[in-house]
Amino acid sequence: MSGPVLDEAAPPPAAPAEAPSNPPALAKAEEKAAKPAEDGAPKKLSPAELKKQKAAEKQARRAQAKSGPAPNQPGTPAKEGRRQQKDSNQTSKDDKSRPLPLRRRASQSNAPAPPPQQQKKDAKKDLRQLGLFFGHLYSQPRQHSMVGASKDVHPAVLSLGLQYSSYVICGSTARMVAMLLVFKAVIESYHTPVGTSLARHLTNHHLSPQIDYLRSCRPLSISMGNAIRWLKDFIIKIDPSTPEAEAKRNLLEEIDMFVRERVTAADKLIRDNAAPKIVDGDVILTYASSSIVEQTLLQAHKSGVSFSVIVVDSKPLYEGKTLARKLANHRLNVRYYLITGASHAVKSATKVFLGAHAMMSNGRLYSRVGTALVSMLANAQSLPVLVLCESVKFTEKVALDSIVGNEVAPPDELLSEVERNNLLPLHPHLPKTTTSKSDDKGATAEDAKPTALDVLKWVEDSQNLHHLQVLYDVTPAEYINMVITEYGSLPPSSVPVVHRLSTNT
Amino acid sequence: MAQGAVPLAPGLSSFLKSLKTTPADPSVEHLIALLKRRQIRNSRPCAVATTALMLRVVGEFKGRDAAKMVERIRQVGRRLVAAQPREVVVGNIVRRVLGLVREVLDDNAGENTNGSDAGRSTPTPHDAMTRPQLSSSISTFSPLKHAHAEPMDSSLHQSDMSDSGELSRRPPLLSSHTSYAPASAAPLVNSLFGLFSQPVDSSNASTPTGQASPDGKTAQALNLDRLAELSQRANLDLKGEVMDGIRELQDELEQSDEQIASVALEHIHANEIILTHTASTTVQKFLLSAAKKRKFTVVHAETHPHDNAATHGILLTGRKRESHMHEEDDQWKPLTAVGIPVYVIPDSHVFAIMSRVNKVVLATHTVLANGGLVAAAGAHMIAKTAKEHRVPVMVLSGVYKLSPVYPFDINELIEYGDAGNVVPYEDGEFVDKIDVENPMYDYVPADLVDLYITNLGGHAPSYLYRIVADHYRTEDITL
Structure with a gap:
């Protein structure tokens, strides 16, 4: 809020000469401009003052109109835009028709140019304002292409990154395993440059850009972080005197071993442990999709236990559909609900099996958003809630709510193609502000039949309307009855112990 | 909902239009068809349609026999309710109309018995002060009480009436308040009225019959008997008054x-973060009215897969899709246009976001007499999450949604919707192998709700039974 207001408060130096009729207001404005920009407190200006300032600014802009178009300030925050538009309603008509960012530019170009880092700070503030809830999590927009990737990035990593960002490879374990396999390819094609050792160079100079690229496609999962930490530790410990070929061979073997030990074998132990928990007549409820839950259910099914499954799912990823389909193909009796029907689904369930993205050290479960709802409802129905989780997903991180740490997903994923098309008949009823705004871009859009993409534009254009989407939530430990890991079945309070065990050995 | 797109599609507005020209009986059939096909759905359209139809039915009712009118309304009501039992509002409106008929009759009957009361035995002052208008309905609140108390009353008077038959013979007073006038004023008022209009037959002749009716008779039958006699005797404009009452009901809606x-x-303070769900006119207007003075933030769960299109529509344009050809002229701005930031979240995010939310405002489909409510699917998990986070839950509901039904079987109240909304039928393999379920409503128990706000004010959930008692007659609860 404070940045743009301060900008407005700073009058162009030329203004006093051109607008001598209102000295008191200008004196005031100058006083404000004199204040250090860091004080940050948003100044409430009376409408009259704003009007005067605007008049002054307008004149100043006219004076320097021939100086050529400056680049438009991108990304005026929605709230600011609304405010400014409201202001401009109070001024003259031509003031209103002018695109809003221009005004800011005028005042900025006239005032002594602010240092670049302040501008950066402004942009950051804008972002924070945009996300009232997860503002601290909006780091950079997710990368959806290979453009701009560092030249060091291995082609296998490039394609993996795209698979991450488009959710083709989704799920904590799958992402970790895929990453390790790709890293094997990276290591295989790696040659230590002359003058460095593999242990020194590989981690910092070769793997880091790969990891950075993957992170730009989608933030790293906890398990990926754990695996990377392990890999780096291992590489650093390689004796510099080992010949490169042997070191690489060792490394590849070790990665295979890691996947086998921490995922394949762990999964087997977990499902051997969990499958007997399913007895005849059980109705197992699960949320979204987890590979380990799927394995457990199939193993129990193969062992001849007759039970049925309820899959609860949610938009926009609909991961549960895949799980339901796979289970149904194995002739399991499957019912499918969306999360809105979760309270009905838990009524007929007898046990709840959940997958995890991570288990936190305070015993909380960090998993696909909606898991907390399902476990809360199950807990209220006194159903046992079992979490199946490999110890590689354990983390020393702690969180009390789902807001401190989370992954923000692009908000345009919220509306699917079908839903957008359903909204199309609304077009004639859109409020004037939005339609007039699109008029600026092209009057033909008014007559042309709106397409599904336009719906997203409406949402974007509609100031104050935000679509919000995150990927995870944190389930309180008291909703969870048991965590089944390869180390055995434990209460959620034992998570930090197992985490220490699994990292120390 | 999809029918709303075409102006000629059958729905509430087409029904209201046809009602102007069609007589009552075909209109009843028409409404039944619409209800059965879910072409009119949700509480308000159902309520509006039912009230309009009731007005028509009463308007076309011939004769002045109150018992027959009650029977007629009841019979229409029963058919409407049977057409769509889960739209509880239909039944509510029918009961309200029945209540109106009885009230009109009771008022008149009240004049006859209570008026004489006023002359002799003064009503206790505090009773008259606290709830004057209740007294007549209280006597009939419980069938037991009714059966015994009223005849007893009149028999008491009976003994006294012999020496002052003059006073008891008086015309019906339409305003119930006059009958509770202080004892000193009552005789004066009564006698003044008596100057101008003398009743044809004596009122005491009728009252004993009620008293004499055998105890074996149900309260219902007793009531009907009494109604019949009362209406025949009193020269009141039953139809007109009932229609006036229905119009008042329409105004209330x-x-x-x-x-x-x-x-x-009174309920929203500055800088609050309010979570709501589904596309509800009531909630939107509530928030809009608060937005005039205060700044706050709204988090809106989109209620996929039922109302999400309407939710997005209401946020983008300020109106639901189905209502844009409806005569509703007072189009309102969307919340976003008045400067309220609105964050749309998928329903799965409710738990994640709840730790930032100050208040939950829920819309409802029906409120039940025990304080529980039936609302759009997802309401239960929202209310439960709010409870877990100690966030207060407010439910906004017009009194017309308040139903005298006690939820003995909750599943009976839940409607299951089109599974194609969850998984499109194009996905044939999936739909074939997997049971896709799509419950449309949730039952939210009373202990998850902190406050009900109706058009009468704010109430604790535990108090709702009292409002139910004020609005519905016991004899009408089973239609």
Whole structure:
């Protein structure tokens, strides 16, 4: 809020000469401009003052109109835009028709140019304002292409990154395993440059850009972080005197071993442990999709236990559909609900099996958003809630709510193609502000039949309307009855112990 | 909902239009068809349609026999309710209309018995002060009490009436308040009225019959008997008054949103974060009214897969899709246009976001007499999450949604919707192998709700039974 207001408060130096009729207001404005920009407190200006300032600014802009178009300030925050538009309603008509960012530019170009880092700070503030809830999590927009990737990035990593960002490879374990396999390819094609050792160079100079690229496609999962930490530790410990070929061979073997030990074998132990928990007549409820839950259910099914499954799912990823389909193909009796029907689904369930993205050290479960709802409802129905989780997903991180740490997903994923098309008949009823705004871009859009993409534009254009989407939530430990890991079945309070065990050995 | 797109599609507005020209009986059939096909759905359209139809039915009713009128309304009501039992509002409106008929009759009967009361035995002052208008309905509140108390009353008077037959013979007074006038004033008023209109037959002749009716008779039958006699005897404009009452009911339907919205400022303070769900006119108007004075933030769960299109529509344009050809002229701005930031979240995010939310405002489909409510699917998990986070839950509901039904079987109240909304039928393999279920409503128990706001004000859930008792007659609860 404070940045743009301060900008407005700073009058162009030329203004006093051109607008001598209102000295008191200008004196005031100058006083404000004199204040250090860091004080940050948003100044409430009376409408009259704003009007005067605007008049002054307008004149100043006219004076320097021939100086050529400056680049438009991108990304005026929605709230600011609304405010400014409201202001401009109070001024003259031509003031209103002018695109809003221009005004800011005028005042900025006239005032002594602010240092670049302040501008950066402004942009950051804008972002924070945009996300009232997860503002601290909006780091950079997710990368959806290979453009701009560092030249060091291995082609296998490039394609993996795209698979991450488009959710083709989704799920904590799958992402970790895929990453390790790709890293094997990276290591295989790696040659230590002359003058460095593999242990020194590989981690910092070769793997880091790969990891950075993957992170730009989608933030790293906890398990990926754990695996990377392990890999780096291992590489650093390689004796510099080992010949490169042997070191690489060792490394590849070790990665295979890691996947086998921490995922394949762990999964087997977990499902051997969990499958007997399913007895005849059980109705197992699960949320979204987890590979380990799927394995457990199939193993129990193969062992001849007759039970049925309820899959609860949610938009926009609909991961549960895949799980339901796979289970149904194995002739399991499957019912499918969306999360809105979760309270009905838990009524007929007898046990709840959940997958995890991570288990936190305070015993909380960090998993696909909606898991907390399902476990809360199950807990209220006194159903046992079992979490199946490999110890590689354990983390020393702690969180009390789902807001401190989370992954923000692009908000345009919220509306699917079908839903957008359903909204199309609304077009004639859109409020004037939005339609007039699109008029600026092209009057033909008014007559042309709106397409599904336009719906997203409406949402974007509609100031104050935000679509919000995150990927995870944190389930309180008291909703969870048991965590089944390869180390055995434990209460959620034992998570930090197992985490220490699994990292120390 | 999809039918709303075409102006000629059958729905509430087409029904209201046809009602102007069609007589009552075909209109009943028409409404039944619409209800059965879910072409009219959700509480308000159902309520509006039922009230309009009731007005028509009463308007076309011939004769002045109250018992027959009650029977007629009841019979229409029963068919409407049977057509769509889960739209509880239909039954509510029918009961309200029945209540109106009885009230009109009771008022008149009340004049006859209570008027004489006023002359002799003064009503206890505190009773008259606290709830004067209740007294007549209280006597009939419980069938037991009714069966015994009233005849007893009149028999008491009976003994006294012999020496002052003059006073008891008086015309019906339409205003119930006059009958509770202080004892000193009552005889004067009564006698003045008596100057101008003398009743044809004596009122005491009728009262004993009621008293004499055998105890074996049900309260219902007793009541009907009494109604019949009363209406035959009294030269009151039964039809006119009932129709007036129905019009008042229509006004109530129209105004309930505004009345609820008028208290918004008492419940929303500055900089709150309010979570709501589904596309509800009542909630939107409530928030809009608060937005006039206060700044707050709204988090809106989109209620996929039922109302999400309407939710997005209401946020983008300020109106639901189905209502844009409806005569509703007072189009309102979307919340976003008045400067309220709105964050749309998928329903799965409710738990994640709840730790930032100050208040939950829920819309409802029906409120039940035990304080529980039936609302759009997802309401239960929202209310439960709010409870877990100690966030207060407010439910906005017009009194017309308040139902005298006790939820003995909750599943009976839940409607299951089109599974194609969850998984499109194009996905044939999936739909074939997997049971896709799509419950449309949730039952939210009373202990998850902190406050109900109706057009009468704010109430604790535990108090709702009292409002139910004020609005419905016991004899009408089973239609």
